[in-house]
Amino acid sequence: MNAQVQVSAPILAVEHVAVHFGGLIAISDMSFEVREGELVSLIGPNGAGKTTAFNVITGFQKPTKGRVLFRGNALSGLKPHEVAGLGLVRTFQRTSVFDKISVFENVLIGLHRRTAPSLLGTLLGLPRERKAEEELREQAWEILRLVGIAHEADEPGGSLPYGDQRLLGVALALAAEPQALLLDEPVSGMNASETARFVELLNRLRAKGITILLVEHDMPMVMGISDRIVVLNYGRIIANGSPSMIQNDPDVIAAYLGGGVKHA
Amino acid sequence: MNRYFPLVALVFFAAVPLWLQDQYYLHTLVVAGIFMLAAMSLNLLLGYTGQLSLGHVAFFGIGAYVSALTSLGFDVTVFGRQISVEPWPPFLGLLLGMATAGLCGYLIGKLAFRVRGAYFVIVTISFAEVVRLVALNWVDLTNGPLALPGIPPLTLGFEWTGYVTLWGKAENYYVVLVFIALAYLLMKRLVQSPYGRAMIALRENETLAVSVGVSVTKYLVLAAVVSGAVAGLAGGLYAHYIQIIDPMIFMFLNTVTMVIIVITGGKGTLAGPVVGGLIFGLAPVFLRNYVGPEVQWILYGCLMILIVFILPQGIVPEIERWFNRAKPDRRNDAAGQEGSSVLALARSGRANH
Amino acid sequence: MDQLLQHFANTIIMGGTYALLGIGLTLIFGIMRIVNFTHGELYAFGAYMMYFFATIIGMNFFVAIAFAIAAGMLLGMLLEFSLLRPKRGADIDTTMLIMIGAWIIMQNLEHLTWGGIAKSIPSPLPETPLVIGPISISWLRLMVLVIALLLIAATYSVINLTKLGKAMRATFQDSSTAALMGINVNAIYTLTFGFGSALAAAAGALLGPVFVVTPTMGDLASLKAFAIVILGGLGNITGAAIGGFILALAEEIGAGYISSGYRDAMGFVIIIIVLLFRPTGLFARAERVG
Numbered sequence: 001m002n003a004q005v006q007v008s009a010p011i012l013a014v015e016h017v018a019v020h021f022g023g024l025i026a027i028s029d030m031s032f033e034v035r036e037g038e039l040v041s042l043i044g045p046n047g048a049g050k051t052t053a054f055n056v057i058t059g060f061q062k063p064t065k066g067r068v069l070f071r072g073n074a075l076s077g078l079k080p081h082e083v084a085g086l087g088l089v090r091t092f093q094r095t096s097v098f099d100k101i102s103v104f105e106n107v108l109i110g111l112h113r114r115t116a117p118s119l120l121g122t123l124l125g126l127p128r129e130r131k132a133e134e135e136l137r138e139q140a141w142e143i144l145r146l147v148g149i150a151h152e153a154d155e156p157g158g159s160l161p162y163g164d165q166r167l168l169g170v171a172l173a174l175a176a177e178p179q180a181l182l183l184d185e186p187v188s189g190m191n192a193s194e195t196a197r198f199v200e201l202l203n204r205l206r207a208k209g210i211t212i213l214l215v216e217h218d219m220p221m222v223m224g225i226s227d228r229i230v231v232l233n234y235g236r237i238i239a240n241g242s243p244s245m246i247q248n249d250p251d252v253i254a255a256y257l258g259g260g261v262k263h264a
Numbered sequence: 265m266n267r268y269f270p271l272v273a274l275v276f277f278a279a280v281p282l283w284l285q286d287q288y289y290l291h292t293l294v295v296a297g298i299f300m301l302a303a304m305s306l307n308l309l310l311g312y313t314g315q316l317s318l319g320h321v322a323f324f325g326i327g328a329y330v331s332a333l334t335s336l337g338f339d340v341t342v343f344g345r346q347i348s349v350e351p352w353p354p355f356l357g358l359l360l361g362m363a364t365a366g367l368c369g370y371l372i373g374k375l376a377f378r379v380r381g382a383y384f385v386i387v388t389i390s391f392a393e394v395v396r397l398v399a400l401n402w403v404d405l406t407n408g409p410l411a412l413p414g415i416p417p418l419t420l421g422f423e424w425t426g427y428v429t430l431w432g433k434a435e436n437y438y439v440v441l442v443f444i445a446l447a448y449l450l451m452k453r454l455v456q457s458p459y460g461r462a463m464i465a466l467r468e469n470e471t472l473a474v475s476v477g478v479s480v481t482k483y484l485v486l487a488a489v490v491s492g493a494v495a496g497l498a499g500g501l502y503a504h505y506i507q508i509i510d511p512m513i514f515m516f517l518n519t520v521t522m523v524i525i526v527i528t529g530g531k532g533t534l535a536g537p538v539v540g541g542l543i544f545g546l547a548p549v550f551l552r553n554y555v556g557p558e559v560q561w562i563l564y565g566c567l568m569i570l571i572v573f574i575l576p577q578g579i580v581p582e583i584e585r586w587f588n589r590a591k592p593d594r595r596n597d598a599a600g601q602e603g604s605s606v607l608a609l610a611r612s613g614r615a616n617h
Numbered sequence: 618m619d620q621l622l623q624h625f626a627n628t629i630i631m632g633g634t635y636a637l638l639g640i641g642l643t644l645i646f647g648i649m650r651i652v653n654f655t656h657g658e659l660y661a662f663g664a665y666m667m668y669f670f671a672t673i674i675g676m677n678f679f680v681a682i683a684f685a686i687a688a689g690m691l692l693g694m695l696l697e698f699s700l701l702r703p704k705r706g707a708d709i710d711t712t713m714l715i716m717i718g719a720w721i722i723m724q725n726l727e728h729l730t731w732g733g734i735a736k737s738i739p740s741p742l743p744e745t746p747l748v749i750g751p752i753s754i755s756w757l758r759l760m761v762l763v764i765a766l767l768l769i770a771a772t773y774s775v776i777n778l779t780k781l782g783k784a785m786r787a788t789f790q791d792s793s794t795a796a797l798m799g800i801n802v803n804a805i806y807t808l809t810f811g812f813g814s815a816l817a818a819a820a821g822a823l824l825g826p827v828f829v830v831t832p833t834m835g836d837l838a839s840l841k842a843f844a845i846v847i848l849g850g851l852g853n854i855t856g857a858a859i860g861g862f863i864l865a866l867a868e869e870i871g872a873g874y875i876s877s878g879y880r881d882a883m884g885f886v887i888i889i890i891v892l893l894f895r896p897t898g899l900f901a902r903a904e905r906v907g
Contacts, residue, residue: 081477108461
């Protein structure tokens with residue numbers, strides 16, 4: 001599974017990031033890189049700081065120290081929507097979809113970044129804007145088909161089966177045209193067949209050249225799909241390497257066994 | 265059927281003055297229409313972006329005062345400098361009032377959206393109260409509590425066509441109807457465009473909206489500008505129709521009326537403010553024979569609480585659901601699938617409240 | 618200079634009642650997070666009850682104050698029990714709309730019951746003011762200040778020193794844990810709302826005899842109370858007390874040096890400035906808005 005990736009420039013670089021909440025240290029000092037086209041997984045016991053790392057990277061949380069670079073540009077001070085605007089898009093563990101809005105409209109909202117209609121044109125109902133809207137709808141269908149939930153387009157997001165909600169979350173993020181996609185526990189709560197379907201989807205995304213950073217507890221899946229794995233424990237990186245290296249790393253084994261984590 | 269309904273309604277209301285000659289009823293309809301327009305503007309903020317602006321009457325009043333003052337002309341001294349303005353044609357005044365209210369929407373939007381929830385509500389109320397106190401105390405400009413009488417009615421036409429002055433109720437009725445139709449169309453295009461989708465996304469889940477690149481400031485400020493301008497337009501129409509305004513126009517109760525209209529009709533729906541506006545615009549016609557204004561307000565207050573308790577989405581969504589129930593329900597298929605039953609239960613539970 | 622001293626004296630007199638109003642609301646808005654538009658109506662209710670007990674029934678002035686406060690507490694508890702308890706946990710907009718409805722109903726009921734004409738409540742204290750050097754203060758206002766300060770001290774002790782106060786703080790920090798610890802959470806909610814309402818009614822009962830009583834007197838009181846709470850930081854009792862005095866000072870200065878018409882505008886200007894530059898209030902610890 002570990003397709004040899006060409007050594008390319010890092011698309012995403014996390015440099016000495018630290019996050020303190022008052023006296024609590026969520027991340028003490030974290031540095032890692034993700035290269036163009038790679039699929040990197042960020043793993044670690046609960047409370048290791050994985051979601052906090054996602055929040056820092058996507059601008060939802062200001063780091064106490066350090067910085068994040070996307071294609072060589074520092075993201076410091078950018079608001080979340082500006083980070084998304086650069087093509088660095090994330091999904092969420094919990095609030096993953098607009099649950100009262102139809103699946104199709106969900107994706108249309110996700111497509112926000114791809115349209116820049118003129119306000120005047122919109123208010124006047126100009127043909128140009130109508131055409132743009134039609135194209136947008138076509139794109140939404142494409143994404144729904146890619147993800148495999150097109151048959152549920154009219155359902156409200158919140159009424160979808162759990163696994164499909166996670167897929168819709170990914171569809172939303174995909175609609176935002178990510179160059180790098182950050183997925184926060186996308187398969188948690190999915191059954192085996194749903195997970196298998198999701199892995200297929202990830203492979204399709206990789207084929208499109210999208211770089212992926214994954215936070216996940218499902219170890220067989222992580223081991224199977226990742227090019228590289230970064231292991232966090234107590235806000236620090238304790239290992240960084242290929243799946244086979246990680247599986248045999250004594251620090252990682254100690255962290256998982258010592259931490260008594262059930263997911264491993 | 266749903267698609268043509270607004271058009272049918274427009275034709276119906278356009279025909280009303282043909283058979284309704286009673287001046288009092290026409291007057292009631294004109295005032296109802298003006299408040300409907302104001303409520304439509306509030307709905308953009310309250311219904312589509314989810315921001316409860318309780319200072320909305322400020323935009324209404326600013327539109328009224330600016331339009332009234334520019335069409336009356338005024339002399340005022342600001343910081344030792346004399347400013348004289350000759351009377352403008354009322355329609356230009358109306359546009360200027362709209363623009364000023366829109367500008368205030370921009371400023372309030374820029375400033376107030378830094379704080380949300382309860383704080384936003386309180387900032388907007390404070391803004392309205394400050395404007396009211398300025399209108400009350402800047403006597404040189406506004407005449408203060410003595411009111412601003414003799415505001416000219418709207419005139420239609422150009423130099424080369426000659427002018428028509430709208431003195432009558434029926435003429436004003438049509439002007440208001442045209443503006444309501446335009447505002448409805450404008451709101452419809454806005455909320456069904458990517459702009460409106462962004463606003464709805466922010467209302468439903470701000471974190472998620474932001475994560476796909478929706479800018480909070482941009483869309484909330486846009487909503488505030490459009491909302492302020494339309495409210496200003498309603499205020500201007502009010503000033504030229506009633507022909508006298510005083511600082512009481514800034515009463516908090518006027519904001520409350522707009523809120524009740526939107527909540528009752530259905531916030532976040534295009535037809536909501538129209539339905540609510542008709543109900544509350546026409547309610548006084550029926551109530552005035554039986555009860556005084558205090559009891560009327562008490563009834564409004566009770567209705568507001570009742571709506572929140574039994575019909576939190578308002579009348580229009582309830583009617584829509586009623587219509588949809590007649591159609592075959594496809595939703596049941598999805599609910600049968602594994603995993604969704606709990607969510608479906610949670611949803612229906614929420615809907616029952 | 619003399620004028621300035623007089624302004625300061627007025628500030629302290631008014632500040633006491635404002636503090637009372639603010640502390641009442643900081644319990645409800647600051648701690649319970651209910652945007653309580655009826656606060657001003659409870660203030661008006663307190664004033665009308667004072668009029669009823671002292672002027673109509675002819676009770677002793679001080680006993681009437683106590684009765685008015687008790688009536689305010691009961692009404693507050695009734696409001697919480699009937700309107701807020703069924704909607705506990707609803708979003709802030711929902712409770713806000715309910716409270717706006719309640720506010721309209723209460724105000725118009727007052728109008729209906731007492732009529733639109735202002736009522737005055739005669740006080741038993743001497744008419745001639747107390748003159749100290751350049752300052753003159755009416756005895757009535759001095760008494761109002763003293764009672765207000767006593768009530769503030771009492772509130773502070775209840776919240777910080779008694780078991781009830783501890784239960785309140787526990788409930789609003791984490792109501793499910795508080796419930797597990799055996800606290801009757803429902804009772805605490807009702808009681809706290811009643812407590813805050815009692816303080817608003819107290820402010821009304823105290824100021825009723827100073828000014829006149831009208832059905833719309835509550836409108837500005839509500840908004841001023843919000844200004845005080847925001848100034849002092851949500852839920853901060855000391856902050857609300859200081860905020861009350863700051864608002865009084867700002868109004869004195871606004872009325873004395875800008876224009877008396879702008880006295881009432883000061884509170885709103887303060888709200889806008891504080892929220893824009895220091896949204897957590899002047900005395901708040903780090904706390905996030907929204």
